[in-house]
Amino acid sequence: MDDHPEITELLKTPEMRYNAGGRWHSDQMYTPKPAKMTMLYAREIPEGRGDTMFSNMYLGYETLSDGMKASLQGLRAVHNGDSKNHPTGKTRAERVQDGTIHLPQIDPGKQQTISSHPVIRTHPGTGRKLLYIGGHTERFDGWTEAESKPLLDYLKAHATRPEFTCRLHWAENTLTMWDNRCCQHFAINDYDGYQRRMHKIMVKGDAPF
Numbered sequence: 001m002d003d004h005p006e007i008t009e010l011l012k013t014p015e016m017r018y019n020a021g022g023r024w025h026s027d028q029m030y031t032p033k034p035a036k037m038t039m040l041y042a043r044e045i046p047e048g049r050g051d052t053m054f055s056n057m058y059l060g061y062e063t064l065s066d067g068m069k070a071s072l073q074g075l076r077a078v079h080n081g082d083s084k085n086h087p088t089g090k091t092r093a094e095r096v097q098d099g100t101i102h103l104p105q106i107d108p109g110k111q112q113t114i115s116s117h118p119v120i121r122t123h124p125g126t127g128r129k130l131l132y133i134g135g136h137t138e139r140f141d142g143w144t145e146a147e148s149k150p151l152l153d154y155l156k157a158h159a160t161r162p163e164f165t166c167r168l169h170w171a172e173n174t175l176t177m178w179d180n181r182c183c184q185h186f187a188i189n190d191y192d193g194y195q196r197r198m199h200k201i202m203v204k205g206d207a208p209f
C-alpha cells in the first residue's frame, strides 16, 4: 500500500478465479531466510467462506517412526518458489507482472526463488524439532526429483493429516499471526463470485537450521 509499504493488499475480486496459497505451504520456504511470521488482517470476507487451514509441523515430525526420523536427520530439501509446475502455468515474474501475486517491493528478477534447508528443522524459539517441508519442496538435496517423489509424497501427505490441522473461520477485522517456522497453511478457495480483501505483513526470519 502506498502509504504503508510494509502492508500488501491481497484482493480476490468476484471475477478472479486464481486463489493464492491454495495448497499446503509455508511462506517463503524457497528463500534463504524465510519469513518468521505472517500477519493477515481481514478487511472484506465472504460470509462463511475463504477459511484458512493450518497444520502443525511439530506433530508431523513427532509422529514419524524412529527409523524414519533417523533416515531424515541430516537430509536437506530443495524448495522452489518459481516452479514450472505452478497451477497457473506462469513463471513467478509473469505472475508478479500480471498482478496474480503482489510483491511490489521486490524485483522478481532479484529475489532468490530456490533454496535448500534441513528437512528436520529445529525451531529457534522452542528448541523443538519439526518436519520442514511444504508445497514448494521439489526434491531432496543431492537426489533427483524422481528419486525424491515417493518419499516426499508420503511426507507431504503425512504432515497434513487431519488430526494435525485446524481450520480458521475469518470474520471482518480478524487478525491472524502464524509462525511459518512450525506450521503450514492452506487457503481454501470456495468463494468464486465473491470478493475477499486482506492486508498482509511478512515478518523477517532467519536461515533455518
Ligand SMILES: [Fe+2]
Residues within 6 Å of the ligand: 021, 025, 026, 027, 185
Ligand atoms: Fe501463504
